[in-house]
Amino acid sequence: MFTGIVEELGEVTAVENLDDACRFRLRGPVVTADAKHGDSIAVNGVCLTVVDHEGDEFTADVMAETLKRSSLGALSVGSRVNLERPTAVGARLGGHIVQGHVDGTGTVLERTPSEHWEIVKISLPADLARYVVEKGSITVDGISLTVVEAGPEHFTVSLIPTTLALTTLGIKQPGDPVNLEVDVIAKYVERLLGTRGAAQ
Known part of the structure; x- marks a missing residue:
């Protein structure tokens, strides 16, 4: 993990x-x-x-x-x-639970810089949109990020200077592909609720 x-x-x-x-x-x-x-x-x-x-x-x-x-x-x-590297048992969970199992890919659509951060807009495959919510977690190229805006075909994230300087999102340009992993908890909840509904 x-x-x-x-x-x-x-x-x-x-x-x-x-x-x-x-x-x-x-x-x-x-x-x-x-x-x-x-x-x-x-x-x-x-x-x-x-x-x-x-x-x-x-x-x-x-x-x-x-x-x-x-x-x-x-x-x-x-x-x-x-x-x-994988997190060690007992270590701080600085981001969120990430499995390293990519759910799909998106594409960088826009970059909007400001004085102290940058907003990046990324396309979202239709089958993953239901797992992405405003202020929820998503993994982009292995980076734990908070969703700023969640739409049916895209989402945005706000990047601080440290993320821009120390990860690939500092150099990705519009048109570049990125790996996406949605929150695994959302997928388990969906499966469990679906199973319960089917049993009724």
């Missing part, structure tokens, strides 16, 4: 395209400090397994299903990525 508090801005150093998968090598001195084979690291919000690591780099395999459901297929050598 993750919390959506990005630990560092990493970089893709190699991409190996396989028949039905892709192998990435990524640089991240912070997340590799205690990494070992089999560990999980979230890359732009996608939970990946460490295959190998050497120095400040690690490799991870991404299967076709993940490439299809996320924006990882658009990464290339030099791409910057958000990196986060």
Whole structure:
């Protein structure tokens, strides 16, 4: 489990395209400090397994299903990525509960800067709109954010200078894809209420 508090801005150093998968090598001195084979690291919000690591780099395999459901297929050598290790039991939950299971992708639509923050408008797949509410939580490229405005086809988030400086949302431009993970609690509530209704 993750919390959506990005630990560092990493970089893709190699991409190996396989028949039905892709192998990435990524640089991240912070997340590799205690990494070992089999560990999980979230890359732009996608939970990946460490295959190998050497120095400040690690490799991870991404299967076709993940490439299809996320924006990882658009990464290339030099791409910057958000990196986060799983939260430790007993640690502070600084963001919200994040599984690293991407629900879909959106696209940056607009950026509206102001003196101390920036509003970013992101498209929202129709099947995810019911899970996104004003002042609720959403994960964008692995970043735990609070929804400012929730519409049927888009939502907005307000980014503070720290988020702009230390994550990919500081450099994403209109037209760029982003990974989205909605609040898992909302999905469980929906399923439970649906099951109860069906049983009556």
